[in-house]
Structures are given as C-alpha cells and as structure tokens.
Amino acid sequence: MKLSSVKESDRLRIVLAGLRSAGVSMMYQDTDLAIRYAANLPGNWPLDTDLEGASDDQIFNAQQAAKVLSAKQQVIQTGETIKLEILRDADNERHWFMLHIDPDTDADGAVIGLFTTILDIDDIKYRETVLKTLLRELSHRSKNLLAIIQSVASQTARSSQGLNDFLFAFRNRVQSMAQSQDLVTASDWRGAELFALTQSQLQPLVGKNAPRFTITGDDPYLFPNAALHLGLALHELTVDSLARGALGPAGGKVELEASEHLNDQQVPELTLTWTETFATPPAETEIQTNHKNGFSGAVLGRIVPQALSAGVRHETSDNKMIYQLVIPESQYEAEPRHTRP
Incomplete structure (x- = not known):
C-alpha cells in the first residue's frame, strides 16, 4: 500500500498504535x-x-489533581511548556x-487549549x-574503608623502624585491602569467596601455586566487611x-581449613584455622614474637576478631603455629565444599 493511499483516519490510527507501543498517552x-x-x-x-x-x-486524587491543574493554568497564562512528574x-x-x-495557540x-503527553516513568x-541507595552504600563503605586505612597507617607507623620500613609495610597492606576490595566490587558488593580471597592475598607474595600451602574445606561467601578484614589477616x-615461619626459614607446610558447624545454641558458624607445621623449630625468640607483636599482632589478635565478632585462638609451639577464628553466620553465606592446593 502506497503512502498516498493511506487515509487520514488510518494515519491517526497508525500514529496512536506507535504511541501505544511506546507507552505514551495523550490528552x-x-x-x-x-x-x-x-x-x-x-x-x-x-x-x-x-x-x-x-x-x-x-x-488524580485531590492533592495530585491540584498540582496538575496549577501547572496547566500556569501554561495557559504564560504560554510556556511545563514538565511535571506526578x-x-x-x-x-x-x-x-x-x-x-504544551500550549495550543491560534494564529495570533x-x-x-493544552496538549498533555503522558509517559510512564516507573522504570526511571x-x-x-x-542509584541513590547504591550511592549511599558507596559513601558508607568509602568512609569505613578510609577509617581502616587511617588505622592501618597509624598502627604501621608505631611498629616501623623508620620511613622506608613504614612505606614498604604500609604500601603492601593498602595493596592487600585493594585486592580484597576488587573481589567485593566484582561481586556487586555481595562479598568474596574465601578461596578466591585467600589466593588473591597469597599470590603476590608466594606465587600462584605455593607448594607448601593448602586450603581445604568449605568455601563460603564472606560479606564485604568480613572479606576486607579477613583479607588483611591473611596478608x-x-x-x-x-x-x-613455615613458608620461610622454618620450612614445613601451611594449611588453611574452613569448616561450618553448629555451635552449642545450634546456630551455624564458620571455623577458619591457619596451621603452620615447622620442619625446623624457629629460634626461641622467634617463637615468642611470631605473629604477636606490632601491627600484625593487633590485626590478628584484636582488629579482625572485633570486626567479625569472632572468637580467636592463637597458639605457637616448637613445631606448630595455629591461628583460628570462629566466625558467626552474620558474616558469611554458606557455599559448596572444596579442596584446592
């Protein structure tokens, strides 16, 4: 059918059909x-x-109708178009x-009269x-992250022997937090899997496949706060x-085991255990200080357990070091069981 053969009434019908498909109403x-x-x-x-x-x-109801009528009277008086969300x-x-x-005007x-085009903007x-919710969440998380970085800087400075020592340790710790944050962001702020978080912390320090390190057990999704703090502890x-320790001069092996179980109140919780088995016992002075002094001791003994509301156990002997966290269900979401090197 040629365009010239379309009647005026058909053209109006075609236009209205197109507007209907686009969700546009007219008055x-x-x-x-x-x-x-x-x-x-x-x-x-x-x-x-x-x-x-x-x-x-x-x-519209009385309140909404009053708002619409006021806007339309203004268009009649001024002859200027108005856009109104209602x-x-x-x-x-x-x-x-x-x-x-929009005003409808005569030759003078x-x-x-008035043309009113009505568009459904529920999706918008x-x-x-x-977007507003995400921005509020981003602002909240950014403030928390800045507070953590400030604390890391302060604690690192207290335990550093000089500027170079401070810069080296602080940069590494900030990079550790950045790696955890990347995983959280990639999951749309849901969190990070334990195994992926662990590998992101170990890989820059010991390589992709560390022969003396093994992770076994459950691989839960850690919520953002838990992922950030636990990443710092793993670092x-x-x-x-x-x-x-075992990855260094003492030799031996390291195993990280994660296991979900029910506590005495029959509430699920996650036990995360880092065990170092030494091939050669560290020197006596190292046994006493290993993992427990300075910023490292503050992170492992106080900062991370408090942030996760977790119980902590930290023991060192001649042939073994055990660091264990018992993490409440509020900090993670259970996932299938794995075993990975």
Whole structure:
C-alpha cells in the first residue's frame, strides 16, 4: 500500500498504535481545562471516552489533581511548556508519570487549549531509587574503608623502624585491602569467596601455586566487611610466615581449613584455622614474637576478631603455629565444599 493511499483516519490510527507501543498517552483540554480528547491512557485509568468533558480530578486524587491543574493554568497564562512528574496513587496502585504540558495557540499566538503527553516513568524512578541507595552504600563503605586505612597507617607507623620500613609495610597492606576490595566490587558488593580471597592475598607474595600451602574445606561467601578484614589477616599471616615461619626459614607446610558447624545454641558458624607445621623449630625468640607483636599482632589478635565478632585462638609451639577464628553466620553465606592446593 502506497503512502498516498493511506487515509487520514488510518494515519491517526497508525500514529496512536506507535504511541501505544511506546507507552505514551495523550490528552487535549480547552482553556477551561475540560478534557476534549484522550488516547492511549494507561489501563488502570478511566476510559478515554468516559473522560470527555471531565477534568483532571477524575484521574488524580485531590492533592495530585491540584498540582496538575496549577501547572496547566500556569501554561495557559504564560504560554510556556511545563514538565511535571506526578505520582498517581489510585486503586491501591502507585505509578509515576511524566507530564509534558504544551500550549495550543491560534494564529495570533493566543492559547486556546493544552496538549498533555503522558509517559510512564516507573522504570526511571526505580533506577533513580536504586542509584541513590547504591550511592549511599558507596559513601558508607568509602568512609569505613578510609577509617581502616587511617588505622592501618597509624598502627604501621608505631611498629616501623623508620620511613622506608613504614612505606614498604604500609604500601603492601593498602595493596592487600585493594585486592580484597576488587573481589567485593566484582561481586556487586555481595562479598568474596574465601578461596578466591585467600589466593588473591597469597599470590603476590608466594606465587600462584605455593607448594607448601593448602586450603581445604568449605568455601563460603564472606560479606564485604568480613572479606576486607579477613583479607588483611591473611596478608599478615602470609608475611609473618615468609619472615619466620613455615613458608620461610622454618620450612614445613601451611594449611588453611574452613569448616561450618553448629555451635552449642545450634546456630551455624564458620571455623577458619591457619596451621603452620615447622620442619625446623624457629629460634626461641622467634617463637615468642611470631605473629604477636606490632601491627600484625593487633590485626590478628584484636582488629579482625572485633570486626567479625569472632572468637580467636592463637597458639605457637616448637613445631606448630595455629591461628583460628570462629566466625558467626552474620558474616558469611554458606557455599559448596572444596579442596584446592
């Protein structure tokens, strides 16, 4: 069918069909704000034909209608277009609409009526709400992260022997937190898997496949706060082990085991145990100081357990070092069981 053969009534029908597909509604009113024509109105609105001669108070409740009528009277008086977001609350349903109110003028420029284009913006308002929530969450997490970094800087400075020592340790610790944060961000702030978090902390220090390190047991999803703090603990354990323990001069092996179980109150909790078995017993002075002094001791003995509301056990003997956290269910989400090197 050629375009020239399309009747004017068919053209109007085609236009309305296109507007309907796009979710666009239309309304025309005279200067008394009586509705003279309506098309494609949303399904839960009054019928187009029922609105002829009516006003906006037939569509909106009293408060909303007053807002719409005020805007339309302003367009009649000024001849300028107005855009208005309006929440229609009717029949136990709430929907947001964008109203484009345009003047209809005669040849002399006098306003003789109003065109109102109505667009459903529920999706837009939903995205705005989600974005605002995410920004608030991001602000909250950023403040927490900055507070942690400030604490790390302060504690590192107290235990450093000089500027170079401070810079080396502080940079490594900030990098450790960045690696944990990358995993949390990649999961849309859900958290990080324990195994992935552990490997992200060990790989920069001991390589991708450390022959003397094994992780076994459950692989839970740690919530963001737990992932960040536990990542810092794993970093300190690895650094200390390389300096004095089984991954370093003492030789031997390290096993990290994660196991979920029920406590005495029949509530699930996660026991995470880092065990170093030494091939050669460290010197007596190293046994006494291993993992327990300076910033490392503060992280392992106080900062991480408090942040996770976890119980802690930290023991060192001639042939073994055990660091254990008992983490409440509020800090993680259970995942399937694995065994990985």
